[in-house]
Amino acid sequence: MWIVLPAYNESKIIKDVIKEIQDAGYQKIILVDDGSTDDTYAVARSLPGIIALRHKINRGKGAATKTGIEASKKLGCELVVTLDSDGQHNPEDIARLIQPILNGKCDVALGTRLKNPKGMPWYKILANHIGNAVTWYIYGLWVSDSQSGFRAYSRHAVEIINTKTDRYEYDSEVIREIYLHKLRYSEVPIEVRYTEYSMGKIQKQGFVNGLKTLYKIIWHMIS
Amino acid sequence: MHFALYQIIIVAFAAIMIFQGLKNYFGGKGNQTFLKLLTRIIVWGGMATVVTFPHVSNTVAKLIGIEGNINAVILAGFLLVFLMLFKLLSAIEKLEQQITTLTRQESLQDLEK
Numbered sequence: 001m002w003i004v005l006p007a008y009n010e011s012k013i014i015k016d017v018i019k020e021i022q023d024a025g026y027q028k029i030i031l032v033d034d035g036s037t038d039d040t041y042a043v044a045r046s047l048p049g050i051i052a053l054r055h056k057i058n059r060g061k062g063a064a065t066k067t068g069i070e071a072s073k074k075l076g077c078e079l080v081v082t083l084d085s086d087g088q089h090n091p092e093d094i095a096r097l098i099q100p101i102l103n104g105k106c107d108v109a110l111g112t113r114l115k116n117p118k119g120m121p122w123y124k125i126l127a128n129h130i131g132n133a134v135t136w137y138i139y140g141l142w143v144s145d146s147q148s149g150f151r152a153y154s155r156h157a158v159e160i161i162n163t164k165t166d167r168y169e170y171d172s173e174v175i176r177e178i179y180l181h182k183l184r185y186s187e188v189p190i191e192v193r194y195t196e197y198s199m200g201k202i203q204k205q206g207f208v209n210g211l212k213t214l215y216k217i218i219w220h221m222i223s
Numbered sequence: 224m225h226f227a228l229y230q231i232i233i234v235a236f237a238a239i240m241i242f243q244g245l246k247n248y249f250g251g252k253g254n255q256t257f258l259k260l261l262t263r264i265i266v267w268g269g270m271a272t273v274v275t276f277p278h279v280s281n282t283v284a285k286l287i288g289i290e291g292n293i294n295a296v297i298l299a300g301f302l303l304v305f306l307m308l309f310k311l312l313s314a315i316e317k318l319e320q321q322i323t324t325l326t327r328q329e330s331l332q333d334l335e336k
Contacts, residue, residue, distance in 0.1 A: 032330070035326075051334065052333075053330045053331065053333050053334065054330055054333070055326045055327070055330050056326060056329060056330070057322070057326060059322070059323045059326050059327075060323075063323045063326070063327065066327070067326075067327045067330055067331065070327065070331060071331060071334050074331070074334060075334075138258070139256075140256075164320060166319065166320075166323050176256075219312070219316070
């Protein structure tokens with residue numbers, strides 16, 4: 001199993017995030033630095049056992065995640081887990097997330113913040129509900145957290161899912177792929193840790209970025 | 224019923240565009256959704272209808288309040304600009320995807336080292 005971490009300007013925290021994942025018992029980690037302007041890539045490269053890849057220019061979270069998944073396919077993965085690199089996801093949840101796939105019950109496991117929204121700001125909950133409604137209306141599948149980056153995929157799923165979007169709309173596009181290819185999916189409650197650090201990042205999915213994501217989703221639908 | 228050359232060309236082109244949409248949809252092409260197919264049929268079907276039965280546009284013009292040639296010219300110009308903008312955004316989107324593909328290929332080369 002490979003863990004994929006898309007990262008952009010996370011040099012302050014990436015070392016701790018990777019250590020936490022390793023301490024949870026997962027050693028196969030691919031970090032994709034998405035053209036960071038800080039030394040995220042250098043920090044990741046200096047850590048033992050990490051495969052650090054780099055986008056020379058910033059292409060977005062979706063593009064970086066896809067690069068990580070492509071790399072894990074090349075490395076012969078049977079299972080891929082993606083999670084955010086700002087420390088908001090708890091690596092202890094990985095075991096629970098992958099369980100339905102290991103049991104052969106599904107192809108994609110979706111980490112769902114809204115089933116365990118403790119500590120989640122109200123406006124994030126509202127934004128997630130709006131994201132879910134838009135995803136359902138445009139892509140035809142209702143899920144509890146269409147914008148979560150904490151997901152697990154079987155080999156079968158990563159072979160089939162073919163996304164084209166680069167930024168935050170990627171998360172919704174995966175839902176479309178699940179729907180179109182009739183992949184089996186499961187929603188697993190996960191913990192979210194909204195820290196001062198993660199909330200302060202300007203490139204996170206805020207209100208303006210949310211509108212951009214909405215525009216992109218609609219654009220991809222009509223173009 | 225007499226058809227002018229431009230009517231035949233536009234109807235044929237609209238038929239090809241609708242046929243392509245149906246082919247993509249029923250052929251299970253990944254990015255073709257029902258909503259996209261419906262949009263395509265409405266746009267191209269509407270164009271073919273207006274070209275085949277021009278009096279339909281008079282009815283529509285009366286219905287939405289457009290009267291006089293100058294309004295029609297302005298509307299046509301607006302549609303043309305919209306179409307150009309659409310094509311331009313499509314081209315940018317395609318370039319963005321190509322840049323991402325190149326960036327990804329280049330970064331994955333590190334894996335082989």
